[in-house]
Amino acid sequence: MENPMQHNQSKLFINNMMESAIRIGLLFILVVWTFDIIKPFVIPVLWGAIIAVALMPMTQKLERALKGRRGLAATILAFAGITLLIAPFWIVTSSIFEGISHSIEVLQSGEVDIPGPTQKIADIPLIGDKLFEAWALFANNLEKAVMHFLPQIKSAVSAAAGMLGSSLGTLVMFIISLAIAGGFMAHAEKSAAAVNTVAVKIAGTHGEEWTTLTAATIRSVLLGVVGVAFIQAILIGSALFTFSIPAAGLFTFIVFILGIAQLPPLLVVLPLIFYVFSTHDSTPATIFTVWVLVAGVSDSVLKPMLMGRGVDVPMPVILIGAIGGMITAGIIGLFFGAVVLAIWYELFMTWLKTEEQQNANAEQANEAEDKLVSLPVED
Structure with missing residues (x-):
């Protein structure tokens, strides 16, 4: 037969459990409504x-x-x-x-x-014949x-x-x-203080360091990804406007988007090179080609210069985080992906340093113990 004290404790436990479940459920509903x-x-x-x-x-x-x-x-x-x-x-x-x-x-x-297509169009590998036929059809019978x-x-x-x-x-x-x-x-100071307070509540003593790392990583991604894409778009766009390419503004914008998406601007540039060679003389077409090709590969020089500045995290870590974040969450993922990988890198390095420090302390303790053992014992 159940003890009355045990019965009361069981009843109290059930009441507390039900009360906690109701409170958690109401809090969950409040959070969902707030998010909506x-x-x-x-x-x-x-x-x-x-x-x-x-x-x-x-x-x-x-x-x-x-x-x-x-x-x-x-x-x-x-x-x-x-x-x-x-x-x-x-x-x-x-x-x-x-x-x-x-x-x-x-x-x-x-x-x-x-104007009808020239033989240069037909000589383009893979797509030349079909492009020549379609262009000729538009030229002869619109x-x-x-x-x-x-x-x-x-x-x-x-x-x-x-x-x-x-x-x-x-x-x-x-x-x-x-x-x-x-x-x-x-109101930067008040905003930073609020963010630091929340970060310390969530992550403990390392929270403030991570907010600093987050800010530095955001600036690094902005310079190394968006900044490089903007510079490339300006360089290529200036060539398009100089040589009076139709819809130059639209092509410049597409180059900028491709640069942010970490896709080569040559996807836009190469068809335009064929167009310029088919509509311009050889000399200006060659100048245009050299101009846009140099601008298209300029990111290989600009990214190491701009990405990773002010951050102790290696550039490949930031770049992989930016690309992976963008694939997962769109343009805003550029920043969040880089920040998340940067924080994980810092956690990993802290763990390694902790292991090394523990090993060093153990070695020092062993050396001190050996010295104590080797000391002569006084009578």
Whole structure:
């Protein structure tokens, strides 16, 4: 028969367990509701934090130039970033709309004169013959060519429209993120103190070191990935505009995106080289080829110079984290992947140092014990 004391303890345990389960369930529901409420703001806030960390050194320099006015410095940088976002987008969209408008006007006038392909096009390996036939069809019988390639044309137009709409949404998101970054930069000390407090609560004594490592890694990725992609896009874009390549703004933007995605810009450059050789003389075409090829491989020189600066983590670790993070979580994964791998690298190195320190302490203890044993015993 059950003891009354045991019965009371069992009843108390069940009551406590049920009460704890109810509290945990209500807390879980509250967390889920809270996440649903703040979900639309998570990505802009994360991007705002990343941008603020990356631009903080520039903000501090501008603050000193403005005699300590941190808010004004942060506002100027935020507006400058918004301008730098809107200007290229406006150039690219204007270039696209001008091309579409010109094409519509030419089609409506009926005076379509497409130059036929040269033998150089047919000599291109693998795709030369098919490209020559398609180009010749458009040059000789445009209406038949349009009807023949109508499904592909519809797919291309629909993909371009979807890309344009997605780009517009991304632009708006980054404008909001820059405004948030301006707020973070204006109150950098309070934001950093709050982050350090949370990091110490989560990771203990190493939390503050990891927040410093996170900031340095974000700046390293921004310089080594986004910065190099921007430089490459400028170098290649200047060649495209110099040689009056159609839709030069759009191709420059694609080169920039490929650079961020760690894909070679030669994917865009090589078809343009064939186009220039088919439409220009040999000398300017050769100059264009050398220009864009040198710009296309410039990342092999720029990345070792820019990536990993200010961080004790090796460049391959940061680069692998950035690429893997981008494959997993998109563009924002560039930064989170690099940060996660950098922290794991630091944990691994700390573990190795701890093992070495323990071995060194053991050796010192053994040496001290041997010395004590070897001392003569006094009578």
